Amino acid sequence: MCCQSSGEWKSSAQSSSGEPPQKSSKTTRPKRHGQNGNRIQVLVPILTLILVALLQIQTVAAGAGNSLHGYLESCSNEGEEVQLAKRNQDFKCFNCICQNGFVRCSNNCPPIDDCYMVDRSNGSCCPRCKGCMFRGIPYESGAEWTDPEDPCRTYKCVATVVTETIQKCYSQCDDDQLQPPRPGECCPTCQGCTINGQTVAKGQEVVPFIDDRCLVCQCGDNQLTCSKKTCPILLCPKSKQKQHPDECCPRCTEKREIFTVPGKCFFNKQMYYEKTQFMPDRCTNCTCLNGTSVCQRATCPILECAPEFQEEDGCCPRCAVAEVRSECSLEGVTYRNNETWNMGPCRSCRCNGGTIRCSERRCPAVKCRANEVLKLPPGECCHRCVEAAGTCTVFGDPHFRTFDGKFFSFQGSCKYLLAADCRDNTFHIRLTNEGRGTRHASWAKTITLKLHNLRVNLGQRLRVKVNGTRVILPYVGLAGGQNVTIERLTEGGGVVMLRSEMGLQLEWDGAGFLQVTVPAHYKKRLCGLCGNFNGSARDDLTSKDGRSHSDDEVWHFANSWKVGGPKSCSRQRENIAALPTCDKRMSNFYCHPLSVSHLFGECNERLNPQNYIAACRMDVCECPSGSCHCDSFAAYAHECKRLGVILPDWRTATKCPIGFRRNATTLSSYLNNEYYGDSSFTRLKGRGRKQQRQQHRLHRQQLQQLQEQELRRKQERRRRPKGGQHNQVVDKEFTQKHPSLVLHPRAPDRTPPPLH
Incomplete structure (x- = not known):
């Protein structure tokens, strides 16, 4: 992550040129002497101080201040923490990890989204909400405490404002279950954590009446305590406050950085002197004490009636006279008085004198880590x-993305162990690669899954066999007492999905693309080409003997997982160092659509396409079908969709047909397409072929001459006495003189280097 710190600001009191306002050198004084004149002389610097203080008050938009900005940087060690440069101390407030091929950074500072007075005077990169000073003791913003002599009197500090209130208690249990308040607590407790027939777990919070979300019940030690407090007084004006329907109290919608004057209170765009009393509204009394506004507001009573039977009475509502009935009716169902019922896992209701009152559990805010997903478990x-499930992907000439996110390429043409439960042997998956008549490339031909007593073979053109017999989809079977379904999905153009x-x-x-998904409980239990699924991509190239290999030793790693013997290979001999000759301009032409962001729904901001571009450039070098670049497109689109990106119709735009329906295509199919790259290399193709034919003709002539010379040498050797040394010398001279006809150059490993 290449980042910069932007923590500069300019005072609103400065001029447009950036210079501070200049004070006038002249001061007008009244021509009066004596005591009154001295009073005026004292008032002038005080008024000047107030003016300067007002000029120093500055507000900035939310999100301004110290922050990181820059560009997305690539990374290869998926899921691992990335250390930022230590040249800037602000970096310590950010955590960075490698996620989907990009360095992703998140702010680990405490949230202050609803703070109206941000304090940056502590010198830290993390801003904090300005706290309070109460009776000589400093308190952080958000702190809440009770009076040692009166536990029902509570205080809460929010951005230099302390709200003092008397909490009110509530109990729904019978008198024989009611317990007196425990030492240091205000409210009595009910034995057993049950409300409206719903059990509350330890540590959970419940709102007894969804119409009054300020009344909260908590469970602790199998005892339920319910109390209501008033909302804290907010520093921001009413126009800057927002009330969320599921919350008790409003919040400030903006953040402000304000330079306050010591000993004075800033409240709602006004400055108050020490010990000055003021009323923000007719129900609140405040006093400025040591730069903190201490405010008192009464807590409104807990009402048993529904909102439609309430009416305003001064600062709080009250219950109007309403008819009391002995039953309630909801959606055609009648409930008796005090009868309870559930409305789902979060809500339960009770009939109270003809009125339905419902309680609801409060869910805490949850922030998941990179390897986790937010889910709502059933019930x-x-x-x-x-923990997120693991996915391993195989595509193209085969390229692999392991369960832990490691990318590598391997062109072996044999049968290999792709993934298996190496601890309990619950399943194993074998991959058979086919050379398809090429010298170096290969593609996934068949996949074989062994699951308990079930053996499933997924073949070309979506053919499926179960225990050696071809089946018609959909298919439902049993494996180890568990259901297994195989169906053909129409979504995505037709794929086979086994669950x-x-x-x-x-x-x-059915044409080379495979994705294997395993649940999280298989972590650290797997082995094979898809890795060990331990959360780290660094050790995914671990061979069958437990030895870890580098990126330059992919062939040694992959061949250790070979199964089936020599007969399972489609090529007799693998040239592991060979790399097909490829025109760079041609690969850039075919693979350019992966660089067009809107073609894949702006997915390049979520998932780094560089690995897929490198795979595409490799595949087009030796392609028997003419559309091998589409394999990388499909793999990238599939991963984008899994990340939640909405994709446009990229197949129609790129003229990439679906899977096994892809027939042999020619270059002309993709020319004049706006999404592909520069096709100027095609204009040189005819002349290049002519030159190549001339070179081949000359080469054949030279070869024929050399063969004739060799034939003459052999005839001469037959006439000479037999001697092995002379023949060896002739062979050696011939080899040294014509190495291009005998030796084959070795090219580097075909595995693309990892991203750094």
Whole structure:
């Protein structure tokens, strides 16, 4: 992540040129002497001080101040923490990890989104909300405490304002279950954490009446305590406050950086002197004490009636006279008085004198880590973070993305162990690659899954066999007592989706694309080409003997997972160092659509396309079908969709057909397409072929002459006495003289280097 710190600001009191306002050198004084004149002389510097203080008050937009900005930087160690440069101390307030090929940074500072007075005077990169001074003791903003002599009297500090209130208690249990307040607490407790027939777990909070979200019940030690407090007084004006329907109190919608004058209070765009009393509204009394506004506001009573039976009575509502009935009716169902029922995992209701009152659990704010997803488990009320499932992808000439996010390429043409449960042997998946008549490239041909007593073979053109017999989809079977379904999905143009009740999933397009998904409980249990699924991509190239390999040793790693013997290979001999000759301009032409951001729904801001571009450039070098670049497009689009990106119709735009329906295509199919790259290399193709034919003709003539010379040498050797040394010398001279006809150059490993 290349970042800069932008923490500069300019005072609103400065002129447009950036210079501070100049004070006048002349001061007008009244020509009066004596005591009155001295009073006026004292008032002038005081008024000047107030003017300067008002000029020093500055507001800035939310989000200004110290922040990081820059560009997205690539990374290769998926899921690992990235250390930022230490040249800037502001970086310590940010955590950065490698996520989807990009360095992603998040602010680890405490949230101050609703703070109206931001304080940056502490010199830290993390701004904080300005606290309070109460009776000589400093308090952080958000702190809440009670009076040692009166536990029902509570105080809360929010941005230099202390709100003092008397909390009110509530109990719904019978008198025989009511317990007196515990030492240091204000309200009595009810034995057993149950409200409206719903059980409240330890540490959970419940709103007894969804119409009054300021009344909150908490469960602790199997005892339920319910109390209501008034909302804290906010520093911002009413026009800058917002009330969320699921919250008790309003919040300030903006942040402000304000330079205050010591000993004075700033409240709602006004400055107050020490010990000055003021009323922000007719229900609140405040006093400025040591730069803190101490305000008192009464807590409104807890009302049993519904909002439609309430009316205003001064600062708080009250229940109007209403008819009391012995039953309630909801959606055609009648409930008796005090009867309770559930409205879901979060809400339960009670009939109270003809009025339905419902309680609701409060869910805490949750922030998931990079390897977690936010989910709502069945039957539960609140979302929680759970470990994300692992996915391994195989595509193209084959390129692999492991469960932990490691990218590598391997062109072996044999049968390999792709993924397996190496601890309990619950499943294993084998991948068979085929050379398709090429010298170096290969593609995924078939996938074989062994799951308990079930053996599933996924073949070309979406053919499926179960235990050796071809089946018609959809198919439902049992493996180890668990259901296994195989169906053909019309979404995405037709793919085979295998799902097992244990959480294992296989998605196959019948032409080389495969994605394996395993649940999180398989972590640290897997092995094979897809890695060990331990959360770290660094050790994914671990061979069968447990030895870890570097990126330059992919062939050694992959061949260690070979299964099936020599007969399972489509090529007799693998040239692991060979790299097909490829025109760079041609690969840039075919792979350019991956660089067009809007073509894939701006996914390049979520997922780094560089690995897919490198895979595409490799595939087009030796392509038997003419549309091998589409494999990388499909793999990138599939991962974008998994990340939640809405994709446009990229296949129509790029003329990339679906999976096994892809027939042999020619270059002309993609010419004159706005999404592909520069096609000027095609104009040189004819002349290049002519020159190449001339070179081949000359080469054949030279070869024929050399063969004739060699034939003459052999005839001469037959006439000479037999001697092995002479023949060896002739062969050696021939080899040294014509190395291009005998030796084959070795090219570097075909595996693309990792991103750094």
